[in-house]
Amino acid sequence: MNLEDLAGKCGEWLRGSGPESDIVISSRIRLARNLAEFPFVRRASDDEKAQIAATTQAKIESIDSWKNVLYLDLDRLDEVDCQFLVERQLMSREMADSSGDRSVVIDVNERFSVMVNEEDHLRIQVMCSGLDLRTAWGQIERLDDDLEQKLNYAYHDSLGYLTACPTNVGTGLRVSVMLHLPALVITREIEKVFRSLQKINVAVRGLYGEGSQFMGDFYQISNQITLGRSEEELVDTVSEVVPRIIEYERRAREFLVNESEQDLHDDVSRAYGILCTAKKISSEETLHYLSKVRMGVNLGLIRSIEMETINKLFVHTQPAHLQKLRGQELSVADRNIERAAYLQTHLAPKGGDHRN
């Protein structure tokens, strides 16, 4: 198993299944942990970082139930491979951009990963498709327990798990749900919805896009605080908010169908048409149209595509994925051509007359 195998596959969170998967892309939980015997990463010397990485790997290798994992030393990966792992959400962009001894441990089925020497010594994360935070919490708690048997975590009786940034101290827990909310964006209701959520201590962030470019339609909801509540309470806070947002999005979609189905159908079909026929296309443009097509599929306006295909295209059309799938490095211009070809292969109606 190597990264090439991973590229062609479709990770757990891309399956496009799971509860509420028409709107919820994925549920993710991460835990920040630090080893008691070392300074935090920013303050650690090169030797100490190497020791942290080596110790962690040795301990993880001794965990019986963690056999199907890949250990990736980031210093030995090229830029495309690092970018690939970021696109796949197996590690953070900061991790890819930083330097020094750091690694990422990946479950080959992509259910979990552990970043070593990111901002904290360990960042454990679990991903599920759709809205399934309780399963994700159950999984990550077991992983954390396994690690805790082997490693001495930095822990304080009244402050909990100690982290490099005081915003993560206590549980070290970040629960994130990625939502696809195109109808709330079209109807300009999105701000209103988020304003109604303010009092509940959840944070909202726009998502996706190459570089730091903000892309509409995808939003991430996560818990705001980490200290003073139990992990279950924090998971529940997000679990309770998300169904409300889903409900708003469903209502907005219903409204669009009732009030302007023809406009909506036109918009979605044009997006589909561009993706099927363009000869070169940027990743921003692709995300923009894929988002429309995704909603069209969910609303039954486009019937010829599987949701799993759409979800996969969101990731496979990103720069590093295209290059991994093609097996060579490509310039931006070549990627745009390759991307258009890739989209056509996977989206274009096969043979004959096609009607949505």
Place this chain on the structure above:
Amino acid sequence: MKCQHCEKPATFHITELTGPSGPVILHLCEEHARIYLSQESSDAPNNALAGMLAKQLKLEQTAEQLAQLDKKTCPVCGISFAEFRQAGRLGCSYDYVCFQEDLEPLLMNIHGSKTHRGKRPTRNTGAPDKQHELIQLRREMQEAIAQEQYERAGELRDKIQSIENASAADSEADPPPETSDG
């Protein structure tokens, strides 16, 4: 909580995950949130946390007290409070002890609490004193090497090893490692 940019209540809490120095949390009023969110390629203030800290400290302390606090240094990792304020990241786990009372208002501001109520390690995670000592000794050894005081560096290295070995022996309370290769 007040907006970072004005005196209005902060009603938007935004976490930027793509900042170069890690996640950044912003607390903004409606107006500033709109301005912030409408910046397409957001040049997010990386030091929002530092800004929050600075503002909060200014409210509660005089310039003199602040200057004094900035000089306060962790004996274990050597980070000063000023460095923490600038980076928004602490240097080691002992910072939570040595800066405890300085961090408490910040924790209250961020989390509305200063007491952990979640999961606890199920086994004893070792002696914090020894762990902090290790961090400190390693740093002193680095400094000794940098100053070409090799004799002192050697002494420190021996001391580090003896503590490491002792703590390794402690944690071998788990079943012994498997030796058979099948």
